Amino acid sequence: MSAGTASLCSTLFFSILIFVSADQKIITAESGQDVTLTCRAPNNNIRSVHWSRADLTDGYVLLYQDGQFVPDHQHPSFKNRVDLQDRQMKDGDVSLFLNNVKINDAETYMCRVFIEETRSWKNSIIIHLHVFPPGQKKITAESGQDVTLTCRAPNNNIKSVHWSRADLTDEYVLFYQKGQFVPEYQHPSFKNRVDLQDRQMKDGDVSLILKDVTNNDAGTYECRVVSRTKHGRRDVSTEPISIIHLHVVPPEKKTIKVKSGQDVTLTCRASNNKIKSVHWSRADLTDGYVLLYQDGQFVPDHQHPSFKNRVDLQDRQMKDGDVSLILNNVKINDAGTYGCRVFIEETRSWKNSIIIHLTVVDPPDQKIITAESGQDVTLTCRAPNNNIRVVVWGRADLGDKYVLLYQDKQFVPDSQHPSFNNRVDLQDRQMKDGDVSLILKDVTINDAARYKCHVLVNETDSWKLVSIIHLRVSPDQKNITAESGQDVTLTCRAPNNNFRDVEWSRDDLTSDHVFLYQDGHFLLDSQHPSFMNRVDLQDRQMKDGDVSLILKDVTINDAGTYKCRVVQRVRGPMTLISIIHLHVDPPGQTGGHTQARPRQTVHRDETRT
Numbered sequence: 297m298s299a300g301t302a303s304l305c306s307t308l309f310f311s312i313l314i315f316v317s318a319d320q321k322i323i324t325a326e327s328g329q330d331v332t333l334t335c336r337a338p339n340n341n342i343r344s345v346h347w348s349r350a351d352l353t354d355g356y357v358l359l360y361q362d363g364q365f366v367p368d369h370q371h372p373s374f375k376n377r378v379d380l381q382d383r384q385m386k387d388g389d390v391s392l393f394l395n396n397v398k399i400n401d402a403e404t405y406m407c408r409v410f411i412e413e414t415r416s417w418k419n420s421i422i423i424h425l426h427v428f429p430p431g432q433k434k435i436t437a438e439s440g441q442d443v444t445l446t447c448r449a450p451n452n453n454i455k456s457v458h459w460s461r462a463d464l465t466d467e468y469v470l471f472y473q474k475g476q477f478v479p480e481y482q483h484p485s486f487k488n489r490v491d492l493q494d495r496q497m498k499d500g501d502v503s504l505i506l507k508d509v510t511n512n513d514a515g516t517y518e519c520r521v522v523s524r525t526k527h528g529r530r531d532v533s534t535e536p537i538s539i540i541h542l543h544v545v546p547p548e549k550k551t552i553k554v555k556s557g558q559d560v561t562l563t564c565r566a567s568n569n570k571i572k573s574v575h576w577s578r579a580d581l582t583d584g585y586v587l588l589y590q591d592g593q594f595v596p597d598h599q600h601p602s603f604k605n606r607v608d609l610q611d612r613q614m615k616d617g618d619v620s621l622i623l624n625n626v627k628i629n630d631a632g633t634y635g636c637r638v639f640i641e642e643t644r645s646w647k648n649s650i651i652i653h654l655t656v657v658d659p660p661d662q663k664i665i666t667a668e669s670g671q672d673v674t675l676t677c678r679a680p681n682n683n684i685r686v687v688v689w690g691r692a693d694l695g696d697k698y699v700l701l702y703q704d705k706q707f708v709p710d711s712q713h714p715s716f717n718n719r720v721d722l723q724d725r726q727m728k729d730g731d732v733s734l735i736l737k738d739v740t741i742n743d744a745a746r747y748k749c750h751v752l753v754n755e756t757d758s759w760k761l762v763s764i765i766h767l768r769v770s771p772d773q774k775n776i777t778a779e780s781g782q783d784v785t786l787t788c789r790a791p792n793n794n795f796r797d798v799e800w801s802r803d804d805l806t807s808d809h810v811f812l813y814q815d816g817h818f819l820l821d822s823q824h825p826s827f828m829n830r831v832d833l834q835d836r837q838m839k840d841g842d843v844s845l846i847l848k849d850v851t852i853n854d855a856g857t858y859k860c861r862v863v864q865r866v867r868g869p870m871t872l873i874s875i876i877h878l879h880v881d882p883p884g885q886t887g888g889h890t891q892a893r894p895r896q897t898v899h900r901d902e903t904r905t
Contacts, residue, residue: 320422322545324434325397327427332381335407335421337388344410345380345390349403357405358392373400390420402427426543434541440637440648441567442507444493447519447538449500456522457492457502461515469517470504485512506542508645514544547635547648553655559624561610564636564650566617573639574609574619578632586634587621602629619649631656662764669772672737674723677749677763679730686752687722687732691745699747700734715742732762741873742791742841744769771859771872777879783848785834788860788874790841797863798843799870800831802856810858811845826853843873855880 325331333347347357355371358378367375374394381391390409394401405423410416428434437443445459456473467483470490479487486506493503502521506513518536554560562576576586584600587607596604603623610620619638623630634652639645667673675689689699697713700720709717716736723733732751736743749763778784786800800811808824811831820828827847834844843860860874 320424320549322424322426322436324426324428324436326432327397327399329397330393330395331397331425333392333394333405333407333423333425335390335392335409335423337385337390337409337411337418337420339388339411339413340385341411341413342385342388342390342409343412345385346406346408347378347392348406348408350406351403360390397425397427399427401425424545428541432539432541434543436543436545437509438547438648439510439544440547440646441509442505443509443542445504445506445517445519445538445540445542447502447504449497449502449521449523449537451500451523452497453523454497454500454502454521457497458520458522459490459504460518460520462518463515469506472502502537508647509542509544511544511546514542516541547651549651549653551653551655553657554626555659556626556628556656557659558626559622560626560654562621562623562634562636562652562654564619564621564652566614566619566638566640566647566649570641571614571617571619571638572641574614575635575637576607576621577635577637579635580632586623589619626654626656628656628658630654660761660764662766664766664768666768666770667739668770669740671739672735673739673767675734675736675747675749675763675765675767677732677734677765679727679732679751679753679760679762681730681753681755682727683754684727684730684732684751685754687727688750688752689720689734690748690750692748693745699736702732736767739767739769740789741769741771741871742789743767771875773875773877775877775879777881778850779881780851780883782850783846784850784878786845786847786858786860786874786876786878788843788845790838790843790862790873791864795838795841795862795864797861797870798833798838799861799863800845801859801861803859804856810847813843847878850878850880852880852882854878 321334323331323333335347343362345358345360347359349357349371352371356369357371357374358380359366359369360380360383377395379393381393382389390407392405392407402425405425407420407423409418409420411418426434426436433446435443435445447459457470458468459470460468461483464483468481469483469486470492471478471481472492475495489507491505491507493505494501502519504517504519517540519538519540520536550563552560552562564576572591574587574589576588578586578600581600585598586600586603587609588595588598589609589612592612606624608622610622611618617638619636621634621636631654634654636649636652638647638649640647661677663676665673665675677689685704687700687702689701691699691713694713698711699713699716700722701708701711702722702725705725719737721735723735724731732749734747734749744767747765747767748761749765750759750761752759772788774787776784776786788800790798796815798811798813799809801809802824805824809819809822810824810827811833812819812822813833823831830848832846832848834846835842843862845858845860847854855878858876858878859872860876861870861872863870
């Protein structure tokens with residue numbers, strides 16, 4: 297690994313990266329013009345902006361980091377020619393301004409941003425830049441579209457119009473003479489597919505309409521006219537009036553990622569409402585369609601059996617050309633490349649409207665595990681293969697620290713939250729069969745939370761969320777036996793100091809409390825009279841969450857089940873932390889001391905539904 301790569305990894309390594317298919321655009325510019333490649337990030341908290349070009353390996357188009365340009369990493373061909381449209385990046389605007397565009401600038405550009413908030417990179421957009429010489433036009437069309445090649449003659453005295461393409465030898469795209477088309481001179485591939493935009497040629501308009509373009513239509517088109525002079529002689533325009541470079545690209549492509557079991561809509565919109573047939577197909581299926589809709593009816597005989605009763609049109613009326621497909625209860629086997637084609641009655645032609653790549657993933661394994669305080673528990677996680685570089689066990693409330701970080705066969709203690717020091721380990725450090733399960737020792741009520749297991753796989757160099765575990769820890773339960781007349785401590789420790797209320801209660805007391813502490817004050821009005829002047833907190837500062845209760849001069853009447861609850865300032869609801877069963881014996885029967893006996897229970901492992 298190079299020093300540069302290592303540096304980048306150290307900055308980004310512990311961010312969980314989720315990449316979403318970037319938007320794609322096509323921009324056409326004339327050589328010598330200035331052009332703006334638009335890109336907008338989801339928020340303003342941007343640390344770095346990378347503009348790159350697919351064919352450049354030795355430098356960026358533009359690198360902007362921590363409020364400064366980094367010229368050392370810029371490709372020399374862009375020196376003094378690029379800038380951000382807005383260096384303040386207001387509203388996430390990281391568009392690139394490119395001056396004096398050249399033919400050599402034609403390529404595929406990518407915009408990526410690093411978001412400080414999520415500590416992750418985002419691919420924001422991919423732009424295909426086409427550059428044509430001055431005085432000429434370049435038009436980009438999708439396969440299946442209709443396109444107009446513009447051309448305007450200097451006057452109306454037009455005798456004939458010739459549209460040709462450079463690679464066709466002695467045949468024309470269109471030959472129009474004396475108010476009629478001349479099919480004998482036309483190349484057969486354009487039969488019934490071309491027309492003049494205005495057969496009257498008003499104001500010299502001799503633009504060409506080309507229907508249902510295909511990849512084979514790409515090329516350089518030239519428009520020439522023959523006109524009459526004032527003296528009635530023919531004036532043949534040997535030089536073309538218009539030169540148009542037609543570039544044809546495949547239909548729009550989208551990538552959709554969905555979890556197994558969900559419903560998904562594959563969007564597709566036709567150019568008009570006069571639709572006779574809709575074909576949804578999948579590239580790997582040869583013996584049936586996903587959906588075939590013709591003359592207002594579904595045709596089940598031609599449908600692949602795996603889609604029976606699982607697909608429908610989003611709008612059977614196909615309003616505004618909407619022929620989107622709804623696919624219910626997606627399965628892993630539904631992954632593939634889907635194509636949408638429509639037959640337009642008006643033009644009597646098929647149009648390829650969209651290509652969608654559907655990726656189906658299994659949702660991460662989710663479980664609920666319930667444990668008792670003091671037990672050891674295993675949080676299970678199994679990765680798809682053994683080629684694992686990094687294992688991260690995390691918890692949302694730990695900030696920038698981890699439960700466990702295992703990298704290159706070593707633990708990284710500097711990144712671990714202190715509450716887990718010497719309490720966690722991998723079940724198998726060899727990670728045999730992808731086993732990266734976590735052992736958590738001596739669990740407490742403070743360990744109750746949602747845990748996530750991520751792995752970084754060498755093969756794909758990508759992060760994968762493998763398992764989500766909801767750990768529930770039953771309140772600490774103890775049996776304490778005390779002798780009448782003694783003082784006793786009922787122990788209770790909250791997860792942290794950030795709590796608003798502390799409540800000690802006893803099951804047989806209805807409306808009164810043993811002890812109530814709220815917003816920094818003891819509330820005596822809510823206290824049962826039998827505990828007046830007999831209870832206090834062990835530590836009124838409640839350091840490290842200690843809200844243990846001291847009960848003085850216990851009597852037989854104090855026997856019962858005591859419960860300790862706290863209300864966190866952030867979370868809101870009251871949480872049961874500790875349950876203590878207090879037994880009080882007459883004097884002389886307990887040996888003169890209290891005795892704590894933890895109750896023994898087992899934990900349950902339940903699969904979450």
